Amino acid sequence: MRRKFIAAFSLGALLxxxxxxxxxxxxxxxxxSNTIGEIPLQVAAAEVPAGVDxxxxxxxxxxxxxxxxxxxxxxxxxxxxxxxRGAVSEVAAGTVDIAPVFSRQAMDGSLPxxxxxxxxxxLSALKExxxxxxxxxxxxxxxxxxxxxxxxxxxEKYRLKTMADLAGTCAxxxxxxxxxxxxxxxxxxxxxxxxxxxxxxxxxxxxxVGYSAQSTxxxxxxxxxxxxxxxxxxxxxxxxxxxxxxxxxxxxxxxxLVPVVSTARVTDEVQAVVDKVSGALTEGExxxxxxxxxxxxxxxxxxxxxAWLVQKGLIETRS
Numbered sequence: 456m457r458r459k460f461i462a463a464f465s466l467g468a469l470l471x472x473x474x475x476x477x478x479x480x481x482x483x484x485x486x487x488s489n490t491i492g493e494i495p496l497q498v499a500a501a502e503v504p505a506g507v508d509x510x511x512x513x514x515x516x517x518x519x520x521x522x523x524x525x526x527x528x529x530x531x532x533x534x535x536x537x538x539x540r541g542a543v544s545e546v547a548a549g550t551v552d553i554a555p556v557f558s559r560q561a562m563d564g565s566l567p568x569x570x571x572x573x574x575x576x577x578l579s580a581l582k583e584x585x586x587x588x589x590x591x592x593x594x595x596x597x598x599x600x601x602x603x604x605x606x607x608x609x610x611e612k613y614r615l616k617t618m619a620d621l622a623g624t625c626a627x628x629x630x631x632x633x634x635x636x637x638x639x640x641x642x643x644x645x646x647x648x649x650x651x652x653x654x655x656x657x658x659x660x661x662x663x664v665g666y667s668a669q670s671t672x673x674x675x676x677x678x679x680x681x682x683x684x685x686x687x688x689x690x691x692x693x694x695x696x697x698x699x700x701x702x703x704x705x706x707x708x709x710x711x712l713v714p715v716v717s718t719a720r721v722t723d724e725v726q727a728v729v730d731k732v733s734g735a736l737t738e739g740e741x742x743x744x745x746x747x748x749x750x751x752x753x754x755x756x757x758x759x760x761x762a763w764l765v766q767k768g769l770i771e772t773r774s
Contacts, residue, residue: 479731496523496530496720499554501712502539504599505635506671507686508662510748510756511741515555515595515712517760518732518744525770526728532757539563542715547586552720553729557599559710572708574598581713588718593730594711597738600687601636601707602699603646609681610698617701618650621682625652631660631674632684641707642684649706654682662689687738690746712736735767 498519501512516532523530533551539560545551558577562569566584571577582591603618610616613624636642637657646652658680660671667673672691675683685692692699714729721729736744740763747766748759764770 493529496528496553496725497533497551498523498530499533499542499545499551501555501557502542502560504557504560504601504686504710505639506601506633506662506684507599507688508745511688511745512555513756514744514748514760515736517757518736518764519553519555519714519729521757521761521764522728522732522769523725525764526724528725528728543585543589546589546715546717549717549720552717554715555595555712556715557710557712558594559708561713561715572705574709574711578711578713585715590716590718592714592716592726593733594713595733595736595741597688597736597741598709598711600702600709601642602685602687602692603702603707604675604683604685604692604697604699605681606675606678607696607698615698615700617703618646618652618706619701619703621646621650621652621700625650625654625682628654628681629656629658629679630654630682630684631658631671631680633662633671634659636684645706649704662686688741688745690742690749693742694746731769732764735769740767 498516500516503509503512513532520530520532539556540563542551542554542556542561546554558574558581562577562581562584566580569580571580578591578594585591603621605615609628613628614620615624630643632642637659643654643657658674660674660680660683661667661669662671662685671680671683671685672689672695674680675697676695685697687699691697714733716726716729743766744760744763747753747763748756750759753759753762761770761773765772
């Protein structure tokens with residue numbers, strides 16, 4: 456078998472990735488420092504869905520922090536790992552001021568037992584469940600979705616375009632993904648019930664793009680597995696020309712990444728800055744953000760987040 460390698464990108468190539476329209480830059484807002492005072496805004500890192508690289512939650516928090524600081528506020532990433540289920544309570548208690556959450560995970564905490572495929576209904580239900588003093592801002596443009604992906608070679612070999620094409624092939628191939636995908640009702644069980652697909656074997660792997668034997672991507676590229684679950688924010692999909700199988704039954708419904716905020720601490724000016732960042736985070740840009748964080752040029756996730764904001768024209772390079 457010919458070995459395949461993850462595509463390597465230079466920093467220059469990364470910074471040339473564009474999506475068309477450039478948003479208006481974030482400008483300094485003098486009233487922010489007067490409104491917020493000396494107490495920094497606390498921005499929580501989002502708890503990411505199983506199968507997503509954990510760095511993504513921290514990266515998004517760093518984006519909001521860098522943008523707010525550029526606008527004149529004082530903000531910092533909240534220390535300590537929170538959960539999507541506990542985010543609303545933490546904001547209500549004043550522990551954090553801005554908590555990005557993945558909508559379905561947050562709804563599991565606020566409204567356990569409630570489930571719908573419609574992502575707009577999830578946001579609406581979550582919004583209605585919020586206590587006084589807590590509200591949702593605009594969701595990030597990029598929605599999160601679990602994808603079943605294959606290499607181009609596998610797609611051609613078995614003539615795969617959508618998950619519906621897997622029924623006659625599934626028993627011949629191995630699949631890899633997170634441990635949660637194996638056990639979640641909308642994971643391996645949904646693949647079986649909605650598409651009559653039961654892989655020959657399922658290997659529990661991690662979303663890491665490194666060279667580890669436990670990496671979902673490397674297992675796929677080495678042909679140790681032929682089906683893999685990767686979320687659409689993973690740059691590995693585009694970088695390795697992976698084929699995302701269509702999901703006509705909507706077995707794996709999308710969810711939104713949305714900031715939950717304290718109305719007492721997050722003013723209209725702060726909201727405008729957060730909304731501007733969220734509006735620039737399209738699906739392609741979320742992947743690009745993760746790609747920048749993987750580049751060895753950046754020593755920290757804060758530096759990668761700032762580089763993305765500069766790339767998008769939202770803030771200026773610090774001299």
